[in-house]
Amino acid sequence: MDHNTVSVKVALNAWQTNIDRCTKLINGLSDDQLLKEIAPGKNRGVYLIGHLAAIHDVIPEILGLGRRANPILQPTFIDAPDKTIDKIPSVSELRQVWTSVHERLKNEFLKMTPEAWFVRHESMSDADFEKDPTRNKLAVLVNRTNHLSYHYGQLILLK
Numbered sequence: 001m002d003h004n005t006v007s008v009k010v011a012l013n014a015w016q017t018n019i020d021r022c023t024k025l026i027n028g029l030s031d032d033q034l035l036k037e038i039a040p041g042k043n044r045g046v047y048l049i050g051h052l053a054a055i056h057d058v059i060p061e062i063l064g065l066g067r068r069a070n071p072i073l074q075p076t077f078i079d080a081p082d083k084t085i086d087k088i089p090s091v092s093e094l095r096q097v098w099t100s101v102h103e104r105l106k107n108e109f110l111k112m113t114p115e116a117w118f119v120r121h122e123s124m125s126d127a128d129f130e131k132d133p134t135r136n137k138l139a140v141l142v143n144r145t146n147h148l149s150y151h152y153g154q155l156i157l158l159k
Contacts, residue, residue: 005114015145031091047082
């Protein structure tokens with residue numbers, strides 16, 4: 001295996017491990033637990049699930065794999081802080097979105113060659129990529145994996 005293939009495999013394994021761990025946690029928590037704040041005055045678990053699902057739903061657009069499936073999530077879970085939007089999807093609806101978003105990503109990632117991960121992502125220009133080729137599609141995956149891991153650490157406090 002060449003270095004690019006190994007690097008991509010390591011990153012994809014880390015991503016999937018974190019997705020599986022977070023999915024297990026989310027599915028193991030009751031709706032009531034997920035409606036509670038992580039800490040007094042902080043985000044609720046339901047908001048973090050919606051936030052992560054919304055951020056992950058954008059990944060296909062950033063990687064040039066197609067449009068997001070749930071653009072309706074952005075105003076509530078990306079653009080606004082928790083508890084500022086009166087009506088949000090139910091925990092049940094967000095669990096379904098979580099599953100569909102991650103199934104899609106898993107399938108899309110399987111189609112990508114190792115080389116495809118080392119090209120410019122769609123959120124930057126060719127000129128910027130030429131200046132800094134480390135800002136590639138693989139970097140997006142690593143960044144999103146770190147983001148997921150951070151919020152997993154918050155969600156675990158709901159147990």
